[in-house]
Amino acid sequence: MSSFTPAQSDNVSISTIRALAADVVTKANSGHPGAPMGMAPVAHVLYSRLMNVNPKNPKWFNRDRFVLSNGCALQYVLLHLLGYKLSMDDLKAFRQLDSLTPGHPEAGHTDGKLEHNSFIAFVTTGPLGQGFGNGVGLAVAQAHLAAVFNKPGFDLIDNFTYVFTGDGCLMEGVTSEAASLAGHLQLGNLIVVYDDNHISIDGDTAVAFTENVEQRFLSYGWQVLHVDNGDSDLPAIYNAIAKAKLEKSKPTLIRLRTTIGFGSKQQGTHGVHGSPLKADDIQALKTKFGLPADRSFYVPPATYEAYAEIGKRGASLEAQWEALLDKYSQKYPKEHAELTRRISGELPTNWEQSLPIYKSTDAAQASRKLSEIALTSLAPVLPELLGGSADLTSSNLTKVKGSVDFQPPSTGLGNYAGTYIRYGVREHGMGAIANGIHAYGGIIPYVATFLNFVSYAAGAVRLSALSGHQVIWVATHDSIGLGEDGPTHQPIETAIHFRSMPNLAFWRPADGNETSAAYLVALKSKRTPSILSLSRQNLPNLEASTIEKAAKGGYVVHEVDNEALTIVSAGSEVSIAVEAAAKLDAEGIKTRVVSLPCWFVFDKQPQEYRLSVLRSGAPILSLEALSTAGWSKYSHEQYGLPAWGASGPYQKVYEKFGITGSNIAVVGKQVVDFYKQKGGPVVSPLVKAFAL
Amino acid sequence: MSSFTPAQSDNVSISTIRALAADVVTKANSGHPGAPMGMAPVAHVLYSRLMNVNPKNPKWFNRDRFVLSNGCALQYVLLHLLGYKLSMDDLKAFRQLDSLTPGHPEAGHTDGKLEHNSFIAFVTTGPLGQGFGNGVGLAVAQAHLAAVFNKPGFDLIDNFTYVFTGDGCLMEGVTSEAASLAGHLQLGNLIVVYDDNHISIDGDTAVAFTENVEQRFLSYGWQVLHVDNGDSDLPAIYNAIAKAKLEKSKPTLIRLRTTIGFGSKQQGTHGVHGSPLKADDIQALKTKFGLPADRSFYVPPATYEAYAEIGKRGASLEAQWEALLDKYSQKYPKEHAELTRRISGELPTNWEQSLPIYKSTDAAQASRKLSEIALTSLAPVLPELLGGSADLTSSNLTKVKGSVDFQPPSTGLGNYAGTYIRYGVREHGMGAIANGIHAYGGIIPYVATFLNFVSYAAGAVRLSALSGHQVIWVATHDSIGLGEDGPTHQPIETAIHFRSMPNLAFWRPADGNETSAAYLVALKSKRTPSILSLSRQNLPNLEASTIEKAAKGGYVVHEVDNEALTIVSAGSEVSIAVEAAAKLDAEGIKTRVVSLPCWFVFDKQPQEYRLSVLRSGAPILSLEALSTAGWSKYSHEQYGLPAWGASGPYQKVYEKFGITGSNIAVVGKQVVDFYKQKGGPVVSPLVKAFAL
Structure with a gap:
């Protein structure tokens, strides 16, 4: 096992991360300074010594994965120092509208930020417990792709997944579920650092979280290590992570005792959890750390230099990997083609x-x-x-x-x-x-x-x-x-x-x-x-259904001219609607039927198409064996369940709630009569004053 | 500690429970025979020796609480044997429409079954993990009311809560959360029996559930006991529960090794988990158990007699409790009045x-x-x-x-x-x-x-x-x-x-x-x-709001005659709607505003009232800073969020999405113009062809 070689810049870099986290949150006047300040040492040791990433190519496939399950500003500070495309101005825009640095790391969502943001976080964190589960998934994926594609001498897929997590995540049930399965699956490539700072929003964890976390993770089949002084014992932090990497058949939890908000006057209290530090507190902290007290968002050259070295190491690792991939392409051309296809996300032809x-x-x-x-x-x-x-x-x-x-x-x-x-x-x-x-x-x-x-x-x-x-x-x-x-x-x-x-x-x-x-x-x-x-x-299979039509999210299943009624339905009720329509047609009430298998996809179709499916001229009745909520967007009248279902053979349950061809025909007639009486033109509910 | 005294009828009663469970599921041709057959011994020992309940008064306040977290037919079989108002015909109607014995025990829901069913289950189980959490809640309630109302010599509230749970429940995160908190809260009144039968729907638990459950519960601070032969070692079962009752500052988990579907040819496999047993299997099982092979739904007299004794014991316990309550009323009249008020569920006057x-x-x-x-x-x-x-x-x-x-x-x-x-x-x-x-x-x-x-x-x-x-x-x-x-x-x-x-x-x-x-x-x-x-x-506080009006779920916040537009809104957007209406009014577009704080309560108001609030005559525009889904039930046009929100100071986020008085005034004008152009009368969306 390798050992930790201290560098002169270690302490200043850690202090810089702490001070930057405090600055970022204070500038935004919103956020969580405590956790990044407490986790700065482990973040620094991990990235400076052990983590294989190339900031110049955030998508390098065999990079180590990092998940900040207790999602906070730490992620942004690290990305900036490492040389990802995240400027100091981006840090200053923390939690501001349309910035690259939203309240919690988002893998990307609206406004075309999807791809743009993907280097910032490839998983979204903040909602507690999710990042932990994502980490287990990342480790599953690595294990699977390694088993499928690696060959002797070609460990192309061999990265680790590192997850930082806090008390909040560990209290969540989703974490328990994922942790238990990770133990069962013997995911030796998963290393979780638990920020054991004894503080959550309600104060000391003594108020609600007194379980023995180490014992719990042992019960799941994990390796459990601990570092008693996560605030400054850098060799111990290094050794724990290095040891975790050696355990090939168990995930590892490293319990790291830290002081939340380390350096603040309020360190170790929930006062630093979710509120900015005061100006005088930040100044005192910087002085204590040997940083210029009057400078905000300051990064000493030694830190930028040290982090540039990390980037260089990552770039060189990627270059080695590319060379290995190249050799693989010669020895295993078929597997290589398949691997690169899968990395690209392209589906096979036809x-x-x-x-x-x-x-x-x-x-x-x-x-x-x-x-x-x-x-x-x-x-x-x-x-x-x-x-x-x-x-x-x-x-x-x-x-x-x-x-x-x-x-x-x-x-x-x-x-x-x-x-x-x-x-x-x-x-x-x-x-x-x-x-x-x-x-x-x-x-x-x-x-x-x-x-x-x-x-x-x-x-x-x-x-x-x-x-x-x-x-x-x-x-x-x-x-x-x-x-x-x-x-x-x-x-x-x-x-x-x-x-x-x-x-x-x-x-x-x-x-x-x-x-x-x-x-x-x-x-x-x-x-x-x-x-x-x-x-x-x-x-039953419908007469009019085709893959092509259904792929539009909605289409006409049964067409007639000059209809008196359209029934729109989805899933198992469409064939009941068809049955009702047949009965109505037989009585001279011409009835169309529309199937709407996917609202999301239908809503994306051109307005002209949508209006041809749910057209004006006759009332539209929706039918579904669920709550009717939402159907008024596509119909004038809605039939469904008024409340809960019932236990019984399903045909009887359908009958109980009147979801049968014959009853829907009766309801359909009611609708037709009602609109006849009402008079005037019947306009499609899709005809609106404005679109959002 | 008391010890187990065997009775002649024990084995026949256990066999009867097993056979009844098999019969019930086979008659319904649906259900889960395996778990009740496996847990029959512990159910029998618990009820016959340790459980304080009075079937003649299911609501006796200090009864022991029982939760079948892996909800199944066992509950119904026990209730019938114990003399609750659940007949053999009710058992035969298992999983049939509108029976008292639905697929999973329901605390009651629609069709006035609410109170009727309340003796069958005071919590609803089936969805895994919920019953476990309910059990923790029952124990919390007991501990709380005991602390508030018990006095020296007056242990009026001192019942236990028993939960039966299986592998499925223990895998669920909701169980982990509740179990960790129960340990922290030191709930000595909570006893959970874990049916460790090694089987879930996907087969042997070895495929996904290999954690050390005992160690996990120890980590939560529970007492953990185990019974290695839960199929027939009745004294060991008894002793475990008796020991659990003695531990006053920890909840107890009893790991009970059982054979799922005990007695069936398929015992110990997932073949007996969720499918009825075949006729020949049931016959062979009854023969093996010494029960008449050709009789279904058969209960030997010895079993009815033994269970009648349980009922008598319970009635006598309740009588003693009533006597104690009576003394309490004399010594602590104020507390007595308060306790009985709270038991009745009546809120204090005024x-x-x-x-x-x-x-x-x-x-x-x-x-x-x-x-x-x-x-x-x-x-x-x-x-x-x-x-x-x-x-x-x-x-x-x-x-x-x-x-x-x-x-x-x-x-x-x-x-x-x-x-x-x-x-x-x-x-x-x-x-x-x-x-x-x-x-x-x-x-x-x-x-x-x-x-x-x-x-x-x-x-x-x-x-x-x-x-x-x-x-x-x-x-x-x-x-x-x-x-x-x-x-x-x-x-x-x-x-x-x-x-x-x-x-x-x-x-x-x-x-x-x-x-x-x-x-x-x-x-x-x-x-x-x-x-x-x-x-x-x-x-801001609205001018027109009163508790009385809001308690109707919806009311007019800003009234005008002959309006051109009504804006309906809820929560934080109502005051923005009022602002928009003021702007529109100033421009001569008369605008009403309706607040709809609770759809559920509003929907219960008389149609006449609802139509006076969301009246015909002018278009209705809804406004809410959420998905617009569902609002078309109350409005012609809907304004809201098209997709996700955004990180930033909230005023800026509202502006980004156009949820401001001035933009809604613009939108309102669009709506008015659109309906003017459309022509014809504007009818309230509440005017419908039929009511569900």
Whole structure:
């Protein structure tokens, strides 16, 4: 094991990080100075001695990954010192509108900042616990790609993932879930530094967090190390990280005792957690540190120089790696082509041709089953698919026959090249891990549970959407159609929750072609997560459905001229709408039917197309076996569930709530009569005074 | 410590429970036979020897509480044997429509089953991990009420809480959060039996759950016991529970090794987890157990007799307790009156008079601050309020000055009579614990975090609503108005998510009187949880607001005749709407403003009232600094956020998105022009063809 060689500039660099963090937060008059000030030593030791990154190429594939789970200004300060494209002016714009330095590190979101910001954070942190889960995902991805692509003498994929975390993250359930799975998966490439500063917002952790964290992580199967003086014992910090790197079959937690807000008059109290330091406190601190007390945002030349050396080392490491990759291309041309394709994120040519296509005469099937058929067809052509379920594999139908489990080889249950992850009953952890897997690159993760329990993972789904992580949720048993399990398992509010989330494609396909369309669009959307809301019960294939039409998010399923009524529906209720329309047509009430499998995608179509689908002239009635909330955007009248579902065989539950062809025909007639009586022209709800 | 005295009927009773569970699931052709068959011995030992309940009075206040966290048919079988009002026909109707025996135990929900079902389950289980959290809440409630009401010689409140849990629950993060807090709180009255059967839906727990559960619970500060043969070693089961009862300052986890589906040909495999047993398997099992192989739903007389004895013991215990309560009434008449009032759930007379009332000339304040003022006024008159925050006390403003922490006295930080719980950063656990606290009775829990992070607790909030638990969420920082923390912390989809959840009152008050109204209705709604969505930033008091008007969920804030436009808004945007209306009025465009602080309550008002508020005649424009989803139910046009928020000082963020009086006036004018051009009468969106 190597050892720590002190450099003259170490202390001044650490003091500089501390002072910069204080300056940044004070200038913004908002933020969290305490944690970056406390973690400056470990950040400095890690980056100056152990971390392999090249600031000139933030996307170098084999770089070490760094996640600041307790997301704060530390990330920005480090990026600036290291020479990433983040200027001192950017630091001064911390928490200001449209700056590169928002309140918490964002992997990128609106306003085209998506790519622009991607060097700042490849995962979004701030919401506690998410970064920890992302770190586990990054480590999973490394282990998987190493197993798939590395060859003897060609350790092309061998980076480490470092996560900094605090008390807050460790209290969160999502962290517990991810940590337990990381232990099971024996992820030796994952090193977590726990900032044990005894302080959270409510004060001393003694008020609520008195568990034995070391023992807890031992119970998960982690290696646990500790550094008693994280404020100044740099060799101990170095040795702990170096030791962690040597442990190949366990993730490591390093418990680092630090003093929050080190150097401040209020150090060690929650007074420095989430409020700026006062001016006199900062001055005194700088004097104590030997920095000019009157200069803000000051970086001594020795620090810039030391950090430039880190960059040089990283550039040289990348150059060596590129040379190795070049040799690999000669010895393993096929693998090389595949690896570089996957790194680029390009899908293989003609992969879409593997999508199943259905005729209306094909047998009715549950859309969860149609999803299984799609995955089975796609898996051979899309090896970047890395699937999994939260202990509902046989219900979600997400494991492709013959696929190998992603497991530590020592378990005898699979290996790291395996493409199916047993997540256990850990929905929230699964979501956060999947975000990390996608953030690594080269992999498209899909994950699964009942739609109702995607809500357990809402925090992670939100960050998929905000960060643009292409995670595909296979969310089965998506309505009262699940039947007997009853209201505790039947989604009501779930669809509108996720339909209202920006940059999330919530698909509720009605049949085979629509399911294929959902996969088509989800797989092509590199920066948008998707939820595929799928039925437990069988659904007939529609006459008019095609992948192409469904891929527009909405289309006409049953067309007539001069209609008296349009019924718009989604998922398992579309065929019920078709049945109702047939009954109405038979009674001389001409009825169109529209399927709207994905609002997000439909809303992106040209206004002209949308108005041709949901056209003016006749009232539009929406039908879905869920809350009607949100449907008034697309319809004049809404039929759905008034409250909770019910436990019972699903056909009986549908009957109970009047979601049958014959009752919807009755309701449809009511709507037609109502609008006849009302008189005047009926205008499409899509005709609006303005667009947001 | 007492010891186990075997009875002749023990084995036949256990076999009967196993066979009944198998019959129940097979008859329904749906359900989970394995766990009840495996846990029959512990259920029998617990109920026959140790559990204090009176089936003739399911609501006896000091009964032991039982939570089947891995919710399944076992609960129903036990209730029937014990003589609760659950007939053999009810068992035969398992998982059938409108039966008393739905797929998972429901505390009750729609169709007036609320009270009817309350004996079957006072907490709803099935969604994994929730029951565990509820159990912690039940134990918190017992400890609190004991500290408040017990007197020397009067241990009126001294019951235990027993939780049965499985691997699935223990994998969930919500369980980790609740378990860590239970250890911190030293809840000696909580006994959890962990059905360690090595099986979950994906098969052997070796595939995903290999952590050391005993060590993990030791790390939380629990006592951990184990029973190696939970299939037949009844004395060991008894001794473990008896020992658990003796430990007064730690919760206990008993790891019970069982064989899932004990007796089935498929015992010990996931084949018995979630699928009915085959007919021949059940017959063979009954033969093996010495039960008549050809009889379904058979209970031997010896078992009915043994269980009748349990009931008698319970009735006698309750009678003793009533006698003690009677003596207490003589010695402590004031405390007795208060205890019985709180048990009844009646609020004290005239408590509403403590609600703060505001004039429009009162200073602008943040609604989180207005909430603090309300809580400060209410706490002295409503001692049943037991508050807390997920480590955001100083931001949520939820701790009433001078209140004592709910803490184990040994910590020196408070005592169990304290009314403020430090939940730590454990939102989901907090929600599940609060459900348990309310289920106990005598307490109204309120909990707090940022609105955005209520989403972490969505699973628990859903069960509050489904079960009718009166939990009040103080959800602050409820929009882009939180400013600098940015999009990771700014809710977009959160309001519509919870507004679409049945039986949940989501309040977004606009000022002081509306905040008081939200508390008024939330506190009076005994079977409905509420989320109070509150601002970080200051809000002026409206001229027209009164508690009475706001308590209707919606009302006119600014009235004019023959308006050209109505703006409907909620929360922090109402005053911006008023500003816009003033500008429009000045330009001769007569504009009304409606405040809609609570859709759930507004929707319950008579149609006539609702139509007077959102009337026909002019277009209605909605305004909210959130997703516009759902607002088309109340308006013709919708203004809000098109996607994510942004990090920056909040005024700048509002400007960026055009949510200012002057821009909304411009938008309002566009709407008026658009409808003028469109021509024809403008009908209120509340005028519908049918009501669900």
